[in-house]
Amino acid sequence: MSVNRPTRKIDSDGPSSLLPDPFVRWFSERGWSPRAHQLDLLGRAQAGSSVLLIAPTGAGKTLAGFLPALTDLATRPKRRPGEARRGIHTLYISPLKALAVDIERNLATPVGEMALPITIETRTGDTPAHKRQRQKHVPPDILLTTPEQLALLIASPDAERFFADMRYVVLDELHSLVTSKRGHLLSLGLARLRRFVPGLQAIGLSATVSEPDELRRWLVGQNPLGAMAELITVAGGAKPEISILDSEERVPWAGHSARYAIPEMYDAIRKHRTTLLFVNTRSQAELLFQELWRANDDNLPIALHHGSLEAGQRRRVEKAMETNSLRAIVATSTLDLGIDWGDVDLVVHVGAPKGASRLAQRIGRANHRMDEPSKAILIPANRFEVLECQAALDANYLGAQDTPPLVTGALDVLAQHVMGSACGAPFSADELYEEILGAAPYAALPRETFDRVVDFVATGGYALRGYERYARIRPTKDGRWRVSNPQFAQQYRLNVGTIVESPMLNIRYVRSGRGAASRGGPVLGKIEEYFIETLAPGDTFLFAGKVLRFEGIRENECFVSNAPGGDPKVPVYAGGKFPLTTYLADQVRAMLADPGRWRKLPEQVADWLRIQKEKSILPSRGDLLVETFPRGDRFYLVAYPFEGRLAHQTLGMLLTRRLDRAGGRPLGFVATDYSIAVWGLDDMGAMFRRGRPTLAKLFDEDMLGDDLEAWLADSYLLKRTFRSCAVISGLIEQRHPGREKTGRQVTVSADLIYDVLRTHEPDHILLQATRADAASGLLDVRRVAGMLSRVGGRIVHKDLEHISPLAVPIMLEIGRESVRGQAHETLLMEAADLVEEAFGA
Numbered sequence: 089m090s091v092n093r094p095t096r097k098i099d100s101d102g103p104s105s106l107l108p109d110p111f112v113r114w115f116s117e118r119g120w121s122p123r124a125h126q127l128d129l130l131g132r133a134q135a136g137s138s139v140l141l142i143a144p145t146g147a148g149k150t151l152a153g154f155l156p157a158l159t160d161l162a163t164r165p166k167r168r169p170g171e172a173r174r175g176i177h178t179l180y181i182s183p184l185k186a187l188a189v190d191i192e193r194n195l196a197t198p199v200g201e202m203a204l205p206i207t208i209e210t211r212t213g214d215t216p217a218h219k220r221q222r223q224k225h226v227p228p229d230i231l232l233t234t235p236e237q238l239a240l241l242i243a244s245p246d247a248e249r250f251f252a253d254m255r256y257v258v259l260d261e262l263h264s265l266v267t268s269k270r271g272h273l274l275s276l277g278l279a280r281l282r283r284f285v286p287g288l289q290a291i292g293l294s295a296t297v298s299e300p301d302e303l304r305r306w307l308v309g310q311n312p313l314g315a316m317a318e319l320i321t322v323a324g325g326a327k328p329e330i331s332i333l334d335s336e337e338r339v340p341w342a343g344h345s346a347r348y349a350i351p352e353m354y355d356a357i358r359k360h361r362t363t364l365l366f367v368n369t370r371s372q373a374e375l376l377f378q379e380l381w382r383a384n385d386d387n388l389p390i391a392l393h394h395g396s397l398e399a400g401q402r403r404r405v406e407k408a409m410e411t412n413s414l415r416a417i418v419a420t421s422t423l424d425l426g427i428d429w430g431d432v433d434l435v436v437h438v439g440a441p442k443g444a445s446r447l448a449q450r451i452g453r454a455n456h457r458m459d460e461p462s463k464a465i466l467i468p469a470n471r472f473e474v475l476e477c478q479a480a481l482d483a484n485y486l487g488a489q490d491t492p493p494l495v496t497g498a499l500d501v502l503a504q505h506v507m508g509s510a511c512g513a514p515f516s517a518d519e520l521y522e523e524i525l526g527a528a529p530y531a532a533l534p535r536e537t538f539d540r541v542v543d544f545v546a547t548g549g550y551a552l553r554g555y556e557r558y559a560r561i562r563p564t565k566d567g568r569w570r571v572s573n574p575q576f577a578q579q580y581r582l583n584v585g586t587i588v589e590s591p592m593l594n595i596r597y598v599r600s601g602r603g604a605a606s607r608g609g610p611v612l613g614k615i616e617e618y619f620i621e622t623l624a625p626g627d628t629f630l631f632a633g634k635v636l637r638f639e640g641i642r643e644n645e646c647f648v649s650n651a652p653g654g655d656p657k658v659p660v661y662a663g664g665k666f667p668l669t670t671y672l673a674d675q676v677r678a679m680l681a682d683p684g685r686w687r688k689l690p691e692q693v694a695d696w697l698r699i700q701k702e703k704s705i706l707p708s709r710g711d712l713l714v715e716t717f718p719r720g721d722r723f724y725l726v727a728y729p730f731e732g733r734l735a736h737q738t739l740g741m742l743l744t745r746r747l748d749r750a751g752g753r754p755l756g757f758v759a760t761d762y763s764i765a766v767w768g769l770d771d772m773g774a775m776f777r778r779g780r781p782t783l784a785k786l787f788d789e790d791m792l793g794d795d796l797e798a799w800l801a802d803s804y805l806l807k808r809t810f811r812s813c814a815v816i817s818g819l820i821e822q823r824h825p826g827r828e829k830t831g832r833q834v835t836v837s838a839d840l841i842y843d844v845l846r847t848h849e850p851d852h853i854l855l856q857a858t859r860a861d862a863a864s865g866l867l868d869v870r871r872v873a874g875m876l877s878r879v880g881g882r883i884v885h886k887d888l889e890h891i892s893p894l895a896v897p898i899m900l901e902i903g904r905e906s907v908r909g910q911a912h913e914t915l916l917m918e919a920a921d922l923v924e925e926a927f928g929a
Contacts, residue, residue, distance in 0.1 A: 106130050108162050110202045125322045126152040130159065132318050133256070133289060138308050140262070140292040142300060143322035149293040150191060153258045154178075154230075156291065158199070160255065161206045161229050173226065175253040179281075180232045181274065182260045191232055191260070193410070206230065211237050214403075224250060235265070235274040236585040242280045243508035243580065251284045259307070262292040263445070263491050266306055269586035269816065272497045275306065275527035276505040282309050283523050290317060296445040298491045302528075306494070309526035328448075328462040330484060332477050334690045339471050341923070342760075342900040345375055346438050346469040353436060354383045356465060357390075360434040362409070363416045366450050367438050370394045370420055376438060377418045388415040435464040440476040440761075443669040445491045447480045472676075472762045472897055474693045476668070478685075479675035492669075495864060497529030499541055499857040501586055503817035506545045508584065510561045511577040514568040517542055540853045542569065548819065551849040552841070560818065582823040588812040593617050593646040595631060598639055600649040612636075612648070617808060620646050622737060622866070624802035628756070630656040641804055643836050656756060656902075668732040668761045670871070674709070676730050676762070681709045696893055699927055704892040705884065712879035714783055715895060716773030717888040719925075722755070723773070725766045726895045729879070735871035736764045741799050742791045747772070750781045758901045765898045773887040783883045789876045792869060805866060810858040811838035817854060893926045 106127055107115075115121055125141065126148055132139050133156035143149050157178035167174065180191060192210050199206050209228040211220060213236065223231070227250060233241075241247060257278065265271045282288050290307040297303060304316035337348040346353075357363045357380075365380075367373050377392040384390060391405045391414050408414050412431045441447035450464075466477040502524070509515045521538050524530050543549070546569070548558025562572040571577045593616075597609035615631060623629070623638045628651040630636070635656045636648040679685045683701075686694040700706055707713035707728065714727045725743075729736065736759035743766055747754040752775055754768035766772075776783050800806050811834065814820045820837045845852045863869040886892075891899060899922055 106134065106159070108159055110162060110204065111159060114198060114202050122155075123148055123152075123322075125320050126155055128320055129153070129291070130155045132320075133291065134159075136287070136289065138290040138292075138317040139320060140294070140300060140304050140307060140317045141320045141322070142294050142297050143320075144295060147322050149295070150194070150260065153260065153291045153293045154180075154195065156289075157230060157256050157258070158204065158206065162202070162204050166205070174229075175250050176227045176229065176231045177253060178230045178256040178258060179238070179251075179254060180230060180258045180260065181235060181238060181265070182232070183234070183264045183270070190406075195230070208232065213237070235270045235277065238277040239273055239505075239508055239584050240581060242277055243511040243577075243584070245512060247280075247512050248284050251281060254281065254285050254288060256289050256291060257281065258291045258293070260293050262294040262303055262306075263297050266303065266494055267492050269498050269501050271494075272501040272527075272529050273505065273586055275497065275529050276502070276524065279309065279523050279527040280509070282526060292317065296448050296491055298445070299493065302494050306528040310528050310531040311522060311525035313531055328464060328484060330464045330466065330481050332474065332481060332690075333465055333467045339468065339474060339690065339692060342470050342897045344372060344439055344469045345379075346467050347379060349438075349467050350379050350383050353438070353467065354380060356434060356436060357388065357416045358386065360415075362412060362414060362432045363434045363436055364432050365416060365418045365436045365438055367418065367420060368442065372439065373418050373420050380416065380418065389413060390416045390418070392418050394420040433463060435462065436467060437464060437477075438467050439469045440473040440668075441466070441480050442476075442761075443480070443491075443672060445669075448484055470897060471693055471696060472760070474689060475676045475679055476672055476761075478688055479672050479679060483671065483675065494529065496860075497527065497533070498813075498816075498861070499537070499853055500813040500817040500861075502530065502533075502538075503541050503545055503819075503853075504580075504584070504586075506542055507560060507576070507580050507818050510545075510569055510571045511580050514564055514570040516568050537853075544853045545818070549845070549849055549852045549854070551844055551852065558819065579821045579823075580818060583815070583818065583821045586816050588815050588822075593620055593641070593644055595636070596645050596647055598647045598649055600637060600639075615646060621804045621808040622741065623804065624799070628656045643839075668730070670731075670874075673730040673732065677707070678709045680706050700893040703890075703926070704886050704888060704894065706894075707884055710878065711882045711884045712787070712875075713884050713886065713894075714776075715886045715888055715892050716771075716776065717891055717895075718771065719891055719899075722767045722769070723771045724891075724895075724899070725772045726763055726892075726898055728763045728894065729875050730762050731871050731875045732868065733759055733761045734866060734868040735875065736760065738796075738867045738869065738872050739875075740764050740766065741803075742795050743786065745795055745799060746781070746786055746791060750775065750786075758898065760898055760901060763895075763898045765895070765902060767902070773885075776885055777887065783885055784881070787876060787879065787883060789873065789880070791876070792873055796867075796869070800862070806858055806862055807839060807842050809862045809866070810842045810854065811835060813854055813857045813861060814838050814841065817857070819854065890928075891922060891926045896922050896926050 107122070107130075125143060129139050129141055129152045141149055141152055143152075161177055164177075182191065192208055195208055198204075199208065207228040208230045209219075209223060209232070211223060211231055211233040213234070224244065224246070241250065244250065259265060259274075265274055278290065292303055292307045294303065300319055300321070301316060304319055305314075307317040308315045333349055333352060335349050335352060337352075340348060353365070365376065367376055373392060373394045377390070380390055389408070391408060393402060393405045405414075405417065409417060409432075435450060437447065437450060441450065447464075447466075466481065468474040468477045505524075506520070509520055517539070521533075521535060524533060524538065542561075546559060546561045546563075547553035548555060552558045559572050560576045561569045564570055592614040595612040595615055597612065612631065612634070619629075620638070620641065625638060625640055627638045628635055629638065631648075635651040637651040639647040639649055641647070680697065683697075686697055689697075697706065704715060705713065712727060712729060714725060716723065716725050718724070729739070731739075740757035740759050743764070744754040744757055747766065747768065752768050752770045752772055754766055757764060757766040759765075775781070776786075811820075815822055815834065815838075819841065820834055822834055845855055849855075
């Protein structure tokens with residue numbers, strides 16, 4: 089974001105009369121002119137409207153968003169001696185701390201050059217406490233902040249005074265804010281601001297939106313339903329220059345590191361001023377940074393930026409970017425959004441982007457100007473990612489967007505807001521309910537559900553109401569609700585927010601069958617909890633070169649034993665952080681089915697598809713291909729839904745349960761973004777030929793009924809999802825006055841409460857929130873249901889004698905692990921064997 093970047097020469101008619109004289113002179117002295125959409129937004133805002141501006145990268149969205157506030161403040165009468173100090177005039181909310189800091193830096197330039205009497209400050213989690221306290225008493229005119237800080241501000245007893253003079257709220261990168269629980273919390277905060285200031289105007293800024301009307305409704309009050317902000321759409325912008333690396337090295341069949349392309353990445357860094365390298369996860373960022381340092385023979389300044397780094401280190405990297413002191417930065421989504429970092433002239437996306445809109449967002453960080461093309465190189469980490477990268481590239485040139493749809497507001501977030509409301513002042517349930525209906529995600533909230541949430545905050549629910557520590561609010565004589573103890577308000581302020589980090593679990597040995605009841609033996613290492621929470625006792629998986637049997641979880645430890653037979657049922661698969669979007673999945677299926685589109689692909693990938701067509705088949709766009717074949721002493725089923733890893737993980741769990749009931753003796757499965765493989769002791773191809781079961785029955789939509797419920801009852805997934813909901817709702821606090829709970833303490837508390845509620849109050853409001861989270865998150869039930877409905881009657885079975893070329897990548901994921909040395913060499917030999925078998929005669 090740069091608010092003072094040149095646009096175009098002044099028209100002969102001169103600048104618009106909408107601008108005060110200092111602004112006219114400032115533009116004129118620089119030979120610039122405001123763009124038409126900036127003046128359009130200014131005019132609509134001055135007429136009292138809320139506005140959504142959708143414009144491409146570099147179009148000056150941020151200046152457009154701030155012009156109404158800057159011009160209004162520039163012409164505001166000075167405060168007279170003795171007059172009460174004014175509250176804030178404009179609130180700017182961004183999804184990133186770094187973005188708020190960047191805006192402050194860039195806004196200061198025009199404000200200083202025009203000598204405008206305007207104060208601008210940031211307020212984020214990194215802002216010192218003394219400065220945050222001072223801001224409450226001496227507010228700036230423009231406050232740049234985050235959703236969490238807004239929640240804290242409105243929970244203050246003097247919030248109404250603080251916001252009394254507010255006129256505008258500017259929401260940057262709106263598409264990124266609204267799709268998560270942070271967006272739900274923010275929507276409730278905006279509803280409270282509209283109660284404080286009925287005439288409040290919202291200005292939303294976004295570059296990538298697939299359904300603008302959803303955001304237009306989100307910006308304004310929805311009680312009554314149907315109101316929408318006005319819309320300004322800016323077409324055009326220079327088309328980006330995107331290429332997919334056509335490496336001389338062989339593109340790997342599987343994996344996510346893209347190590348094969350390190351020399352070519354480094355060469356691209358050497359040829360450009362500043363290169364921003366995006367990856368999808370923090371672990372990938374660390375790995376890539378290490379590999380680039382090993383290749384850095386020229387000792388180029390290369391830095392790392394991701395959310396787990398200490399704040400001071402992030403600020404130092406950002407300062408170095410601002411001053412063009414770096415040649416390359418390896419980053420995750422922390423630098424996704426509209427920050428204008430110095431002289432970035434190349435974006436390298438390592439791995440597939442998982443979404444067309446995400447790719448557009450990231451490549452816009454290079455040459456951050458509307459009239460200059462961004463330059464980007466996509467580096468797929470494996471062969472299927474080549475197809476995904478090509479689909480994303482095609483979508484970008486078509487201008488296709490695939491931002492996720494908005495979802496109903498989460499109940500745990502609502503509980504947090506109810507508690508925050510009581511921290512501000514005693515509230516009337518009737519008034520608060522009417523206020524909450526104005527927040528778009530909660531516009532259809534039933535009164536009965538709202539009352540249950542209030543009761544939960546007041547008592548913990550039926551099963552917990554006997555415990556005083558869960559009675560956080562209580563009614564006053566006039567029927568309003570107030571905080572029952574000042575300590576609860578303090579706890580709320582320490583724990584506000586919706587981001588709950590998923591911890592790592594220690595992997596500890598116990599004797600087989602002993603489970604979590606045993607104290608356990610030595611620790612083998614740590615594993616991400618998201619993987620373990622999908623397992624049921626008895627499942628086996630691969631870790632550190634060993635096949636382990638999952639015995640159970642106690643506190644923050646995963647107990648395992650050695651598994652006889654050495655055949656993991658559910659190998660560890662650490663795929664990309666983001667799910668493959670429905671749009672890109674459909675485009676990859678379309679590409680597979682259309683040989684005419686293969687000429688855009690690297691020759692080695694096109695050859696792979698041609699040989700697949702000869703030796704097996706390639707499915708048409710709407711079909712589901714299921715291949716079966718023997719290998720060694722096992723039989724395999726490989727399906728290609730292309731619906732993303734989370735959906736495939738759920739599908740794999742359910743398929744293995746059904747095959748087990750049918751007598752197929754499945755041993756396990758593995759899932760990627762593109763396919764799923766199940767292996768077992770019986771010939772599944774022969775089973776399908778006999779119709780016991782039929783493939784149609786195996787993939788029937790009814791698997792999302794009793795089968796899903798039975799699996800959830802056996803797995804730890806709901807228990808771990810419950811913990812996040814319990815923390816967000818305030819039932820369990822991570823931080824306590826004077827101390828902070830360890831992840832182990834939080835887990836113990838959550839597990840105990842979960843067991844109590846499942847036994848004594850299975851319809852508890854927090855269990856309802858937990859099931860909703862699981863369905864839309866780790867399970868991706870909606871995606872699985874859509875896939876099963878789509879392929880009904882369109883399953884194509886190919887019974888083969890050998891593995892097919894298309895199955896090589898998923899087969900390499902079976903037993904794959906990220907250890908170097910002997911295991912790495914074994915993996916290479918296995919790859920050679922698989923390829924020879926798949927491509928041989």
